[in-house]
Amino acid sequence: MGATSDHFNIPEIKTGPWTREARWKAVEDESLEAFIDYFGRAMQNRRWSPWHDLPVEEMREHGHKLSKDTVDLIEGFLGIEEYVGDYVLQGLEMFRKNRTRRNMQLQWGAEEMKHGVAWEQVLLHSGLRTEEELKAYCDQVADNRWTTAKHKGMDTPLGVSIYAMMQERATFYNYQQVRLRIREEYGMPEKVSKEERARGKEIGAAEAFRVVSVDEIAHHAIFLKIVQIHLKYFPEMTLEKMQEVFDGFQMPSLRLIPNRRNFVRAVIRTNLHDADKHLYEIHNPVLAAVGLENNEALERAVQEAKLLPKGLGPQHVTLGKNGQFVISTAAD
Ligand SMILES: [Fe+2]
Numbered sequence: 001m002g003a004t005s006d007h008f009n010i011p012e013i014k015t016g017p018w019t020r021e022a023r024w025k026a027v028e029d030e031s032l033e034a035f036i037d038y039f040g041r042a043m044q045n046r047r048w049s050p051w052h053d054l055p056v057e058e059m060r061e062h063g064h065k066l067s068k069d070t071v072d073l074i075e076g077f078l079g080i081e082e083y084v085g086d087y088v089l090q091g092l093e094m095f096r097k098n099r100t101r102r103n104m105q106l107q108w109g110a111e112e113m114k115h116g117v118a119w120e121q122v123l124l125h126s127g128l129r130t131e132e133e134l135k136a137y138c139d140q141v142a143d144n145r146w147t148t149a150k151h152k153g154m155d156t157p158l159g160v161s162i163y164a165m166m167q168e169r170a171t172f173y174n175y176q177q178v179r180l181r182i183r184e185e186y187g188m189p190e191k192v193s194k195e196e197r198a199r200g201k202e203i204g205a206a207e208a209f210r211v212v213s214v215d216e217i218a219h220h221a222i223f224l225k226i227v228q229i230h231l232k233y234f235p236e237m238t239l240e241k242m243q244e245v246f247d248g249f250q251m252p253s254l255r256l257i258p259n260r261r262n263f264v265r266a267v268i269r270t271n272l273h274d275a276d277k278h279l280y281e282i283h284n285p286v287l288a289a290v291g292l293e294n295n296e297a298l299e300r301a302v303q304e305a306k307l308l309p310k311g312l313g314p315q316h317v318t319l320g321k322n323g324q325f326v327i328s329t330a331a332d
């Protein structure tokens, strides 16, 4: 499904004059295009149901092989995903007057809703938690409330996108790690077997982590796209916001989940996540995706963006991976 620029006859780069209004109009037009493309792909390639499509029989068969650490991790991820109502609510308030971002928030929320259910299904069918325990756990989740106020820089729609771009990438990484742990504990090789490949599903709980990970990386990609669009038309504002959000970045709801102690202990014990992993596996790849080689490049870009001559359009300004801008007026 190729909903691209020509779909709407919107040229990739418009010409000026580059007033503030013209820039915002371009951001809105391109964000809508990006969402239409995202939505089309989601409908075509990522439709799945946590109640109908997971191999629960295999979860039942192999559930007893999962370690306590793995179970604590899955239960913690259940809690984090179960704050989906708060995540969606905060965005909907902010995007009341932005139709594209509102619709994006609704679709994103519908996808995220499935993740909490998937972890519930894994814990239940693996015989690790009872229905009553899961209900009590989810009730406890609702006793606390997550808000954007707990995260630096999430006070504007752009800040929310930058945060989401990083958070989704981190979540993808975490779920891939847990997927590999599950395979190991099941006694399966890291590499997906011929049989799994042929049927298009991994074994038991690993399949749940595979399919949810596919959603998470798609989420990373759409927020990345939104950030790139802003970067093109508002380089100074976007780079400054990136620095602000990245400096204070923390995963959502960690302090709110009912099993926070066991979860944090399991994260440390399994080396799932630490400062180095965040830097090398998440932060740097996200910078690379934006087009910057490292944090020094981001810092340089923040400073240089302030010095860009006003009135230049995106056709005149290119951000190099070392954080230096190249300006050309030849495009006119
Ligand atoms: Fe999720």
Ligand SMILES: [Fe+2]
Pocket (backbone or CB within 6 Å): 112, 168, 171, 215, 216, 219
């Ligand atoms: Fe996500």
